[in-house]
Amino acid sequence: MFRNTFQSGFLTILYSLGSKPLQIWDKNVTNGHIKRVTDNDLHSMVLEVAGTNVNTTYISCPADPKQTLGIKLPFLVMIIKNLKENFTFEVQVGKVLDDENVRRRFRFSNYRSRTQVSHFMCTMPIGLEDGWSQNQFDLSDFTRKAYGTNYIETLRVQIHGSCRIRRVYFSDGLYSEDQLPAEFKLYLPFQNQKADGRRTPLRVTGGGRVPPISGIRDRRSCKEAKTRASVPRTSLNVSGCEVYSTDWPPLLSPPLNLTPIRATAPM
DSSP, X not given: OOTTSOXXXXXXXXXXXXXXXXXXXXXXXXSEEEEEEEETTTTEEEEEEEESOTTTSEEEEXXXXXXXXXXXXXXXXXXXXXXXXXXXXXXXXXXEEETTSOEEEEEEESSOOSOEEOSSEEEEEOXXXXXXXXXXXXXXXXXXXXXXXXXXXXXXXXXXXXXXEEEEEEESSOOOGGGSOGGGSOBOOGGGOOTTSOOOBOOOBOOOOOOOXXXXXXXXXXXXXXXXEEOOOXXXXXXXXXXXXXXXXXXXXXXXXXXXXXXXXXX
């Protein structure tokens, strides 16, 4: 879909304020709903995906299962609201094609307690803070650390309820809040604007914590998906947005409490 398009900076695949936010997305709803609602915090329209079962209510991009996104930008960014219900997404958080011509899937869920890595799929728990959060995922780092291969492109993204979505986009790097374009920031309602008439950017918290990743002991074992070891991860909190990456020294037990590393400039 985007493989023959020049890709640089930011590439949005979902924006709740667009005229047709799900134009390139497919919808699947069973005992739930997918609709635009007015969020009480933002006082504007957002997309709500909610259902009694995360496996039966979801949106997937592209809409045509025979097509692929072909997005080469390595950072996936999701601006979502935690509804304190089960939530999961894939980069099935689409399928990722690596330099071994193998399609990998990364699945993140807030109801899982441990990470598992197999030859074709890596499942990881994610902890979301209350309210709105901006979550950045370094797909290149995940692919390299989990499978010892290079990230080439993202083929598909799938988001399961329940959550509220403002924007989903890809970027070519990690940007601080000051470096983001105005349309990529969340703003407080108009009644909370400053005296000079400018609206105040909403402080977007980090996406919470992802428990340590259980990886593979070595690269050969990783490809064979046989031997597993517990390894810690580190989250980098940059100007209010949490960036998920991994530190994978072999055969180390994960710490009980993870403290995000604070940074003031993009990595």
